[in-house]
Amino acid sequence: MTTEHSIDPVTPDWANLSLASTWADEINFTRPRGWLQFARSILGKPQPVQLAPDDPLRAGIPKYALQEFHNLPNGNYSHRISRGYITGFDRMMLGHMARQRRVMAQQLADCDAVLDVGTGGGKLAAALVDAGVKDVWGVDVSPYMLKHAATDFPAVNFYQAAAERLPFCEQRFDAVTVCFLFHEMPPKYIAKALAEIDRVLRPGGRLLVAEPSARQLGPIPWRLLMRRAGWRHVYFKRMAARVHEPFIKAWHGLDKQALFAQAGFCLDEHNDRVPINYYSLKKHSLPATAVVG
Structure with a gap:
């Protein structure tokens, strides 16, 4: 029997879904050079987001969204920087x-x-x-x-x-x-x-x-x-x-x-x-x- 919710999209198994690391994940924050790279990205001119061309999840991203919004290195497309943004945004918005x-x-x-x-x-x-x-x-x-x-x-x-x-x-x-x-x-x-x-x-x-x-x-x-x-x-x-x-x-x-x-x-x-x-x-x-x- 078909129910109202049976035609909802099937959600991925996010816990076990492997996402490719991007260049922003490779920034080494244990070295001054890594912090310099991060600062240049934050303070410099925003660049287009870099994703693997064969990444199957790329098809779900509209072109206008592939930008470094908020001066984030590689925008919202990295493991570590995106986690930091989720945490830091609320703090920056003062509650x-x-x-x-x-x-x-x-x-x-x-x-x-x-x-x-x-x-x-x-x-x-x-x-x-x-x-x-x-x-x-x-x-x-x-x-x-x-x-x-x-x-x-x-x-x-x-x-x-x-x-x-x-x-x-x-x-x-x-x-x-x-x-x-x-x-x-x-x-x-x-x-x-x-x-x-x-x-x-x-x-x-x-x-x-x-x-x-x-x-x-x-x-x-x-x-x-x-x-x-x-x-x-x-x-x-x-x-x-x-x-x-x-x-x-x-x-x-x-x-x-x-x-x-x-x-x-x-x-x-x-x-x-x-x-x-x-x-x-x-x-x-x-x-x-x-x-x-």
């Missing part, structure tokens, strides 16, 4: 991401099935499980990130997939979460991803989106500098100006509410504060306008 994940998970605690798109290290997917969601999936383009996520959070189903090519049937999920992903995608792929999210969501399903706030790039009023929040603003402004985010200006330039409305979503809640711009949306019962491009 804001952990709080945001808890908020999003609690808002979806009554859902049965939730998909986390761009799951990275899987922390938001794990928060959903902790909130009581029984059926949680996380997808990402980096198999290295997914292997770490599956090791840390075995209760979640992790699968390699791009946001614009979700491997699930129509109306599969009650809700979808997207956390710090859209600003790393070219606009035409964001539109395609939203069309895919609309497809896999049930009527009335929820879409929660957290992305960097454009406010952190703007001028800081002097009166704000006298407050604690002002110094946090300075910190995030400097960090945002330093990290390599090739598509973030395009993301900030989009009319977000028009983008979401065209994809078939209505806005329930919007909270834009440094460093996070947060949207809580609901899928319309009527079909979304077809996305072109």
Whole structure:
């Protein structure tokens, strides 16, 4: 007998899946030369990601994602550097991401099935499980990130997939979460991803989106500098100006509410504060306008 979930993709055995080491894994941090190599990568011009051309998992990675986002050596494609990024990102965000994940998970605690798109290290997917969601999936383009996520959070189903090519049937999920992903995608792929999210969501399903706030790039009023929040603003402004985010200006330039409305979503809640711009949306019962491009 065919069940609703029988056509879900088969998740890899991440624990036993062998991923090739990349050049970033060969950096020798026990020698000064290794640290110099690391510093040159962090401070220098970002380079294209290097992966073995015959790596079967490469086919699941869109071309726009093969970049050294955040100035990471070889981007999100290494065993060691990607593990360090998962740990270090929360610290660099001064606890804001952990709080945001808890908020999003609690808002979806009554859902049965939730998909986390761009799951990275899987922390938001794990928060959903902790909130009581029984059926949680996380997808990402980096198999290295997914292997770490599956090791840390075995209760979640992790699968390699791009946001614009979700491997699930129509109306599969009650809700979808997207956390710090859209600003790393070219606009035409964001539109395609939203069309895919609309497809896999049930009527009335929820879409929660957290992305960097454009406010952190703007001028800081002097009166704000006298407050604690002002110094946090300075910190995030400097960090945002330093990290390599090739598509973030395009993301900030989009009319977000028009983008979401065209994809078939209505806005329930919007909270834009440094460093996070947060949207809580609901899928319309009527079909979304077809996305072109």
